[in-house]
Amino acid sequence: MFSSQAGARPRSWEASPSENKKWVEVFKTCDDGNKGYLSREDFKVAVVMLFGYKPSKIEADSVMSSINPNTSGILLEEFLNIVRKKKEAQVYRNEIRHIFTAFDVHYRGFLTLEDFKKAFKRVAPKLPERTVLEAFRETDQDSDGHVSFRDFEYAMNHGQTK
Structure with missing residues (x-):
């Protein structure tokens, strides 16, 4: 991903x-x-x-x-x-944590679809919304509408998850 x-x-x-x-x-x-x-x-x-x-x-x-x-x-x-x-591995995990924190602008400890949309709008404004939606769904391992750090870290380490 x-x-x-x-x-x-x-x-x-x-x-x-x-x-x-x-x-x-x-x-x-x-x-x-x-x-x-x-x-x-x-x-x-x-x-x-x-x-x-x-x-x-x-x-x-x-x-x-x-x-x-x-x-x-x-x-x-x-x-x-x-x-x-x-x-x-420690340095890489810290980099992933830093990226997650940058996405988590409300400091909730999880990301919503809206967080993903805002983040991708800043870093890749021409990316189609459906691509952002697919990325969110792939990252949301338990399909609860929230991406935890654990979900995010897994996606960063394993590329496409589905």
Whole structure:
């Protein structure tokens, strides 16, 4: 709906040298015993330090199952790639939130068809009204006449939904 490819991200995000340096420092700090890798528990502590939340068992299992089976844990380069992807996803979600907020001019936490019409009138004044209506219907996942942030985020991440 909003992108030319389903799930396409609008642009790539790059870590600044200072962010990259911080990530390396966190890796070294969390590498209990200077083993050269992060254990499952070390990784959890690193995520708390960088993102402010403790990863779920599912997230930790997913990360641990994705590493090279010949290593005892997450090596620095693997850690940097994981953190870079998490940060990129966080930045992208914040961009989606910003767009949703720009559409939600009444600060209700949801969008109506009228909100869609006004927003599209500003950004694409020659777009046919039927196209705006189709976009709204595709985005309104539960067909309740309101587009929640969750509906909007889903549409932004998955392109056309129906």
